[in-house]
Amino acid sequence: MIDNTYNFNRIWSILQKEYPHPDPALHYNNVLELLVATILSAQCTDAHVNKVTESLFRKYRNVEEFAGADPDELEKEVYSTGFYRNKAKNIRKSSQIIISDFNSRVPDTMEDLLTLPGVARKTANIVLARGYGVMGGIAVDTHVKRLSKRLGLTEHTDPVKIERDLMALSRQEDWEDLSMTLILHGRRVCPARRPRCTECMVNELCPSNSNESS
Numbered sequence: 530m531i532d533n534t535y536n537f538n539r540i541w542s543i544l545q546k547e548y549p550h551p552d553p554a555l556h557y558n559n560v561l562e563l564l565v566a567t568i569l570s571a572q573c574t575d576a577h578v579n580k581v582t583e584s585l586f587r588k589y590r591n592v593e594e595f596a597g598a599d600p601d602e603l604e605k606e607v608y609s610t611g612f613y614r615n616k617a618k619n620i621r622k623s624s625q626i627i628i629s630d631f632n633s634r635v636p637d638t639m640e641d642l643l644t645l646p647g648v649a650r651k652t653a654n655i656v657l658a659r660g661y662g663v664m665g666g667i668a669v670d671t672h673v674k675r676l677s678k679r680l681g682l683t684e685h686t687d688p689v690k691i692e693r694d695l696m697a698l699s700r701q702e703d704w705e706d707l708s709m710t711l712i713l714h715g716r717r718v719c720p721a722r723r724p725r726c727t728e729c730m731v732n733e734l735c736p737s738n739s740n741e742s743s
Contacts, residue, residue: 537682537698540731544710547730551709553659556582560635560660561592561627564645565620567652573610581610592633596624619647637661650689658705667692667699668708672715679719679737 554575557563562582569578585606589595595603603617610616623645627635635656636642642653654668667673669688673695677683683694699707718729724739732738 533682534698536734540680540682540734541699541703541707543731543734544714545706548710548713551706551713553655553709555579558586560656561595561624562586563660564623564635564648564652564656565595567655568619568623568647569607569610569616571616571647572612578610581607592624592627592635595620596628616647619645622646623648635660637663639665650692654692654704654708664701664704667695667704669695670708670712671721672712673708675721676711676715676719679724679735680731681736 555563555566555570556579557566565585566578566582569581588606589598589603598617598621600617600621603621604613607613607616607620626645627633630644631641636645637657637660639650639653639657642648642656643650648656650666651668651670654666657663657665658668669677669692674686674688674691677691677695678686682698683691685691685694695707696704718725724737726732726735726738729735729738
């Protein structure tokens with residue numbers, strides 16, 4: 530791992546001031562809805578997921594209704610989020626496991642969450658942090674992965690190794706905010722194709738800074 534604590538602390542201090550309230554973009558009313566929305570968010574924007582779940586959560590109101598959903602109907606409901614067959618299958622199967630193995634309650638440990646189909650560490654970290662207030666790790670999505678590399682906070686491309694590097698650099702109580710802050714910065718200032726380096730408040734600390742970006 531890169532020994533970059535000093536540079537990270539400076540970057541993090543600046544980003545915290547820029548994004549003082551990095552609230553989650555997904556809409557949900559309970560932990561089950563959070564789980565479903567997060568599964569749907571794979572390869573799909575949060576804004577579009579919110580449009581889909583607005584009607585989805587009215588139709589399926591609890592874990593029993595998701596578990597017993599007609600596969601074709603559920604696929605139609607989530608079709609526009611992409612990978613709809615796998616997502617619908619994972620939502621149904623996860624709901625069935627939650628009923629049979631966890632007394633109809635979304636599990637609250639990393640180990641148990643990872644037994645659910647369609648749930649990897651990123652999804653589990655989001656559910657634990659936002660649903661239960663448990664900081665078990667850092668959710669590494671495409672934005673966090675990209676910015677961590679660009680900012681020189683990791684040498685890795687594997688999300689699990691990136692997560693470990695970021696966890697070593699930051700305080701546990703900041704893990705959820707760090708993930709959300711990097712996501713927001715990635716969306717607003719540092720997109721994948723044309724990062725707006727001249728607008729970036731941490732450009733002087735960024736080894737990937739390019740004045741050619743517009």
